[in-house]
Amino acid sequence: MAKIRREDTVLVIKGKERGKTGVVRQVVPRQRRVIVTGVNIVKRHMRPRADRPGGIIERExxxxxxxxxxxxxxxxxxxxxxxxxxxxxxxxxxxHQCDQPLD
Ligand SMILES: [Zn+2]
Known part of the structure; x- marks a missing residue:
């Protein structure tokens, strides 16, 4: 069972975005990773395709x-x-701080 789930608000404690908070948008259980809204945004250079234009898009x-x-x-x-x-x-x-259920 996962400690972190979708819709949880989390604080980033490591890396260059330490101190930021955001809501978990997606959990990737196989990699033990989460996608947090507004955190760890990377620019991706997309090649144009028929269904969308190319260019630089930002995503978490x-x-x-x-x-x-x-x-x-x-x-x-x-x-x-x-x-x-x-x-x-x-x-x-x-x-663990206040003993209340998180769900
Ligand atoms: Zn608490």
């Missing part, structure tokens, strides 16, 4: 999950994520 490149921390909705702090088993079965994520 995936960053590794170890370089971000989830920001808790309850306490607004960047936190480590823990897991707990629910009574009815299934796991739920919780915040």
């Amino acid at each position: 490149a995936p960053i590794h999950v170890s370089n971000v921390m989830v920001i808790c909705k309850s306490c607004s702090k960047p936190t480590r994520v823990g897991f707990r088993f629910r009574d009815g079965g299934g796991k739920v994520r919780f915040c």
Whole structure:
């Protein structure tokens, strides 16, 4: 089960964009990477094709999950994520700072 999911707000803790926050737009589980809105924007030089013009487009490149921390909705702090088993079965994520569930 993933510690970081789509729609989570995360803080970048490594790299040149350290300190930025953004919302996870996409998770790439196989690479353990996430695409965060507004973070790690790269310019790509696209060749023109029939369906679209060429030129330079900007898009977010995936960053590794170890370089971000989830920001808790309850306490607004960047936190480590823990897991707990629910009574009815299934796991739920919780915040290590304030102990509230993250989902
Ligand atoms: Zn919290």
